[in-house]
Amino acid sequence: MAFSHPDIHVTVLGSGTCVPSLKRSACAVLARTGSETLLFDAGPGTLRRLLEAGTTIFEVTHLFLSHFHPDHSAEVVPFLFATKYPDVSRRKHPLTIVAGKGLSNFYNGLKKVYGDWVVLPTGLLKLIEMDDTRPDTRQLDGVAVSSMPMAHNPESVGFRIETRSGVAMVYSGDTDYTENLVELARGADLFICESALPDDLKVKGHLTPSLAGEVARKAGVSLMVLTHLYPECDLTDIEKECRKTYAGPMKIAHDLMTLELSAGNPKTGEIPMTLPSTK
Numbered sequence: 001m002a003f004s005h006p007d008i009h010v011t012v013l014g015s016g017t018c019v020p021s022l023k024r025s026a027c028a029v030l031a032r033t034g035s036e037t038l039l040f041d042a043g044p045g046t047l048r049r050l051l052e053a054g055t056t057i058f059e060v061t062h063l064f065l066s067h068f069h070p071d072h073s074a075e076v077v078p079f080l081f082a083t084k085y086p087d088v089s090r091r092k093h094p095l096t097i098v099a100g101k102g103l104s105n106f107y108n109g110l111k112k113v114y115g116d117w118v119v120l121p122t123g124l125l126k127l128i129e130m131d132d133t134r135p136d137t138r139q140l141d142g143v144a145v146s147s148m149p150m151a152h153n154p155e156s157v158g159f160r161i162e163t164r165s166g167v168a169m170v171y172s173g174d175t176d177y178t179e180n181l182v183e184l185a186r187g188a189d190l191f192i193c194e195s196a197l198p199d200d201l202k203v204k205g206h207l208t209p210s211l212a213g214e215v216a217r218k219a220g221v222s223l224m225v226l227t228h229l230y231p232e233c234d235l236t237d238i239e240k241e242c243r244k245t246y247a248g249p250m251k252i253a254h255d256l257m258t259l260e261l262s263a264g265n266p267k268t269g270e271i272p273m274t275l276p277s278t279k
Contacts, residue, residue, distance in 0.1 A: 006260035007167040008033045010190060013049035014041075015227045015253035017196065018071040025049050025255055026071040027228055029171055029192055033163055034142045040064045040159060040171045041072040042079060052256060057082055058090045062140070065099035066173025067156040068106050077110060080118040080125075094124050098145070100132035100155035130157050135183075148184040150175035152205045158184050165263035170221075174228065176204060177211045185219035189261045192253070194228035198236040199244075209238040213246030227253035 009032040016024025026043025030053055037059045039046070050057060057079055065073050076097075083091055097103065104127055110118050119125075130136045130147040132155050138145045143161050150156040152174040158181055162168040170188040172181055174196070185191045193215065196206035207215070209226060216224040224246065226238060242250060251257070 006262050007163045007165055008161070008169050008190075008261040010169060010192075010259040010261065011053045011055075012192070012225070012227060012253045012255060012257040013039075013046055013053060014043050015229055015255050015257070016043075016071075017228055017230050018043075018069075019231055020044075021231065023234075023255070024229065026074070027066075027173075029227075030055060031161060031169060033161070036061050036140055036143055038062045038064065038143075038161065041066055041173070042075040043071040044074045046075045047078055047082065049255060053258075056090075058092070060095065061093055062096045062098060064145075064159050064171070065097065065103070066150070066158065066171070067100065067153040068102070069153065069174070072173070073106075077114060077118055080110075080120065081114075083124075084117070084120055091120075091124060094126050095120070096126040096128060098128045098130060098138070098159075100147070100149075100157045101129050102155045103127050103129045132157055146184065148180040149178075150181065151178040152176065160184050160188065163263070167261045167263050169261060172207075174206060176206060177215065181215050182218045185215060185221055187220055189222045190259060191216055191219065191221040191224045192227055193224055195226040195233065195238060195242070196228050197230050197232055198238060199241050201232055209233075209241035210244045213242040213244065213250075216248060216250070217246045222249065223259075224248065224250045225253050225257070225259070226250065229253065 011030040013028035014025035025045030027041040028046040029040040031038040146160040147157040168188045169190040170185045172193045193212045195212045199208045
């Protein structure tokens, strides 16, 4: 079911991890709302998935990085390089990159390696560092962006976007269990949550299906989508594991999954989309 005028149009560009896969690109989620086109993380494969989702890099107004691990940030350099060449004039609005503390150092490090190739003309790039020690909020055009520190890397933050009509989407990024994530996801219409490995393969710094389910249950979300799935997840019934702690609506992410969120509509509709052939 697709809504005619969604408040937030969401496409999971990458549902995978650092492990190369023909099925799942690394982490990335696209959210379009009003005049804003928001990209959350930019792991390997993101630029191609953007095109497959019908969006160019020049349309992206904001790039949110949950942290700086390569499977979440590796295509920042290709993004900037492709923005600059061959025709930087195609970007009509500045690109804003948003992340936790250390973003400036991260970008300066890229400049030391790549030099002028990742430097956009004056006024076309803005960096915003969110507080990685407490809740933080920024206001975009018609959209409030909130962040909370996550339990992964020192700079790790999860993001929540909320429209004026009250429709909310939350993106966890990578994290272990933390009450910060419960608070960030409180009452969200869509909760895109990492669930890296099955319950019996739990590792520090990441959630499992049952832990993700516990967060979703406590937060009272309308729909949870499990993402950031290592190959072991495709060999396990992770929905069954999630159901140990969560009985609400849920989906397992796949690349190019598209969802629409609308005010006053308690359900989230998924638009079927055929994946490109992997042969």
